[in-house]
Amino acid sequence: MPGTGRTYYIAGAGISGLTxxxxxxxxGATVxxxxxxxxxxxxxxxxxxxxxxxxxxxxLGLDEALTARSLEPNGIDIFPYRRQTPLVTLELGAIMRERFGAPYAVMHxxxxxxxxxxxxxxxxxIDILFGVRSWDVKSHAHGVTVSIDEANGQSRTGRGLAFIGADGVHSRTRTDIIGGPQARYGHRVAWRTLLSFDSAAGQIALDRVTVLFGPDYHMVCYPLPHRRQINLALFAKVTQAKSELGTRPQLPGARTQSPRVDALLTAAGDTWSPWPLYTVRASEWHTGNIGIIGDAAHAMVPFQAQGAAMGIEDAAALAPLLIAEASAEVAFEKYHRQRRNRVARVARTSATNGRIFHLRWPFSLARNLAIAMQGRRGHLRRLAWLYGHDAQPVVALTRARRAAD
Structure with missing residues (x-):
């Protein structure tokens, strides 16, 4: 495809920015x-x-590469507190492809x-500059001017049609350039670690995701076959200061755990890394020709496992608009209108899940009964609005291709 003559600057080489x-x-744009x-x-x-x-x-042509480095799990085993066998295994695998046109996978x-x-x-x-010391951006009628202090101490100035902040939950683009809010810490923490397959043998299935519920916490286990490892993520509310979190999960009330949780905690020892969870509610996602995507715009709690997915969707929605529209400002406005209601719904669903996952007895009994009644395929109906979404409308893609040609 011939070049478009358009140049765009992106702050952040994370998942949203690279997508x-x-x-x-x-x-055909220069990035x-x-x-x-x-x-x-x-x-x-x-x-x-x-x-x-x-x-x-x-x-984007990544199917083969993703398949080689991910697992397409057969299902999700749901274990209520201290239960020895799964309450239900939510069906994944082939039915996800059949219902929604693409696989459901887990990966590192x-x-x-x-x-x-x-x-x-x-x-x-695509030019990726690593070790950038600082940058500054100004929006004007014809685009943006970007000043960059590079890793080698040299400075450069460039011009482009737009600047996109994909710089994460603590986005400087959001707070300093757009004038948006600081991220909010809700005293929730994700402790994360990796275990070898051998260390988790007999505790969880190695072809499925496992979710373990407890009072005021839950743990998610993702097998990573090509690494021969399992990623553990334990989520809980904490009262400690962030500087006091340490290298081992501090579960609410220091309650006696289920044997399965105890075994996984023991196997992991002091290898955990705490990750404080922040959320962002920004009413504006752009100013002039400067915009934000992903966590910079709408970081949410991870209890529907959609943080990265929303950033990927953002990129898919914004790219054809930036190419097709006469100005970046119009593209950002249309992108915001397209995405804000969906992202808000996902954020609400995630927050609700966090409350449901962490219920104490006797309220947890009602949760468990509801999950059991929905059965192996209830989530397919309940979340069809989420999994069946197409972030790249045909009209936008068609217009963008015409503009690029």
Whole structure:
């Protein structure tokens, strides 16, 4: 495809930023990505790539690479507190492809970031600058002017049609440039670690995701076969200061755990990393030709496992608009209108899940009964609005391709 003559700057080489860079480059645009870290760095966490996100990534040509580094689980085993056998196994696997047109997979966050990075490196029109010391951006009638202090101490100035902040939950683009809110800490923490397959033998299935409920906490276990490891993520509310979290989960009230949770905690020892959870509610996602996507715009609690997916969807929605519209400002306005209600609904669902997952007895009995009554396929109906979504409307893609040509 011939070049569009359009240049875009992106702050942040995370999942949202690299997905957007790849999508824009596929339309022939020139993309400059600014990253403070010296390398691609997504720290140890498993994530779910549900069909709504996988369709975007597959359209970018990543199907084969993702399949090689992810697991398409047969289901999700749900274990209420101290239960020895699953209450139900939510069906995944082939039925997800049949219902929603793409697989449901789990993988390590670093593997997804690396897959995106390698895909970007194949495009001569994507330039990723690592170790960027600082940047400044000004919006004007014809686009943006970006000043960059590079890792080697040199400075450069460039011009483009738009600047997109994909710089995460503590986004400088949101707070300093757009004038949006600071991220909010809700005293929830995700403790994360990796176990070898052998260490978890007999405790969880290695071809399925496992969710373990407890009073005021829950644990999610993601098998990662190509690594021969299992990612554990334990979520709980805490009263401690962030500086006092340590390297072992501090469960509410120090309650006696179920034997399965005890065994996994013992196997992991002091290898856990605490990750304080922040949320963002920004009413504005752009000013002039400067906008934000992903966690920078709408970070949410991870109890529907859609944080990365929403950033991927953002990129898929925004890229064709930036190419097709006469001005970036119009593109950002349309993108915001398209995305805000859906993102808000996902955030509400995630927050509700957090309350449901952490219920204490006797309220947990009602939760367990509701889950059992929905059965193995109830989630397919309940979440069809989420998994069946197409973030790349045909009209927008058609207009963008015409503009690129």
């Amino acid at each position: 957007l860079a790849l999508a824009l480059a596929k339309f 400059v990505v600014l990253e403070r870290s010296p390398t691609i760095s997504e720290f140890g966490a498993g994530l779910q790539i549900s069909p709504n996100a996988r369709k975007v990534l597959d359209n 966050r670093a593997d997804l970031a690396d897959t995106l990075y390698k895909a970007c490196r194949r495009f001569a029109n």
